[in-house]
Amino acid sequence: VGEPKESDFRLVEEAVPTPGAGQMLLRTLWLSLDPYMRGRMNAGKSYAPPVGIGDVMVGGTVTKVVASNLPGFAPGDIVEGRTGWQDYAVSDGVGLRKVDPSLGPLSTAVGVLGMPGMTAYTGLLNIGQPKPGETVVVAAASGAVGSVVGQIAKIKGCRAVGIAGGPQKCGYLTKELGFDAAIDYKNEDVGKALRQHCPNGVNLYFDNVGGDLLDVVLAQLARFARVVICGAISQYNTTTGIKGPSNYLSLLINSARMEGFIVFNYASRYGEAAREMAGWMAAGKLKSKEDIVEGFHTFPETLLKLFRGENFGKLMLKLAD
Ligand SMILES: NC(=O)c1ccc[n+]([C@@H]2O[C@H](COP(=O)([O-])OP(=O)(O)OC[C@H]3O[C@@H](n4cnc5c(N)ncnc54)[C@H](OP(=O)(O)O)[C@@H]3O)[C@@H](O)[C@H]2O)c1
Numbered sequence: 001v002g003e004p005k006e007s008d009f010r011l012v013e014e015a016v017p018t019p020g021a022g023q024m025l026l027r028t029l030w031l032s033l034d035p036y037m038r039g040r041m042n043a044g045k046s047y048a049p050p051v052g053i054g055d056v057m058v059g060g061t062v063t064k065v066v067a068s069n070l071p072g073f074a075p076g077d078i079v080e081g082r083t084g085w086q087d088y089a090v091s092d093g094v095g096l097r098k099v100d101p102s103l104g105p106l107s108t109a110v111g112v113l114g115m116p117g118m119t120a121y122t123g124l125l126n127i128g129q130p131k132p133g134e135t136v137v138v139a140a141a142s143g144a145v146g147s148v149v150g151q152i153a154k155i156k157g158c159r160a161v162g163i164a165g166g167p168q169k170c171g172y173l174t175k176e177l178g179f180d181a182a183i184d185y186k187n188e189d190v191g192k193a194l195r196q197h198c199p200n201g202v203n204l205y206f207d208n209v210g211g212d213l214l215d216v217v218l219a220q221l222a223r224f225a226r227v228v229i230c231g232a233i234s235q236y237n238t239t240t241g242i243k244g245p246s247n248y249l250s251l252l253i254n255s256a257r258m259e260g261f262i263v264f265n266y267a268s269r270y271g272e273a274a275r276e277m278a279g280w281m282a283a284g285k286l287k288s289k290e291d292i293v294e295g296f297h298t299f300p301e302t303l304l305k306l307f308r309g310e311n312f313g314k315l316m317l318k319l320a321d
Pocket residue numbers: 034035036115116119140141142143144145146163164165166169208209229230231232233234235261262263264305306307308309310311312313314315
């Protein structure tokens with residue numbers, strides 16, 4: 001209930017396990033910290049089951065194979081998967097994919113070339129369907145997903161307008177990532193700024209935040225707009241119930257569409273997307289920023305950075321070289 005706190009977690013030490021037949025032992029190098037983790041701490045129905053009391057907390061990882069009794073995996077291989085908040089994991093390989101180190105630094109396998117990057121790519125292109133010349137607005141724009149959404153929008157010939165908290169993040173969007181405009185929702189009237197930066201309305205809104213911000217953007221939609229519901233980070237720690245949009249009739253007035261999605265729906269397209277995005281990175285069209293924290297002992301304060309806007313870029317823990 002509410003914000004995660006230290007007493008919700010236990011740090012347990014035990015012997016490193018030995019892999020059995022058909023298994024391998026993995027050493028965690030990088031652990032991704034993501035807003036969805038908060039959802040896994042709730043009882044109740046979601047798109048994935050919650051973590052049980054006493055279970056290892058879920059989490060996306062980049063790991064190195066230490067020992068293997070599993071055909072196709074050899075010591076030294078780098079794999080990406082969801083082996084959770086632990087230094088070592090035994091795996092039968094299900095749900096893991098080998099990382100191609102030639103595509104980028106290993107950490108990008110849980111960042112721009114991993115789940116958050118895939119979220120931006122598939123959500124924007126499949127659900128949002130941007131067309132050249134359109135105005136794309138994205139919230140939490142300096143973060144792991146949002147920063148990639150805005151840059152892909154630019155690659156596709158759109159105008160990109162980012163909403164982020166504070167002048168430093170807004171400056172990063174326009175000066176380093178090539179966004180056409182940035183709106184500091186903590187210090188500006190967002191409705192007024194949207195009217196200024198999107199004079200013909202918002203053709204595509206990629207929502208990572210929900211709550212009041214969603215309502216403000218709904219009021220500025222253009223005809224036939226698409227609203228992509230990717231996340232609602234402003235609502236994940238609520239103790240008073242999720243706040244839904246009251247401006248939803250804007251969808252009717254503008255013949256607009258609002259649609260949610262889960263990145264895993266597009267798992268079959270990850271390889272293709274990662275290769276295309278790696279190409280954009282090599283060409284200097286796609287940049288990524290990582291916010292790296294070292295070691296387990298920083299939990300859960302590090303996770304809370306996401307909900308306080310204290311991360312600047314993709315938040316991840318470094319556990320080993
Ligand atoms: N649908 C899917 O499959 C899928 C997959 C991955 C992620 N997501 C969603 O995508 C969103 C972004 O995730 P991410 O990993 O890229 O995180 P992120 O943007 O790197 O970090 C979260 C950011 O959210 C902003 N934020 C936090 N509380 C806020 C509030 N109350 N109001 C406005 N902004 C707030 C903060 O930025 P500021 O400093 O700018 O406020 C914070 O830095 C989340 O909603 C997440 O659940 C969905």
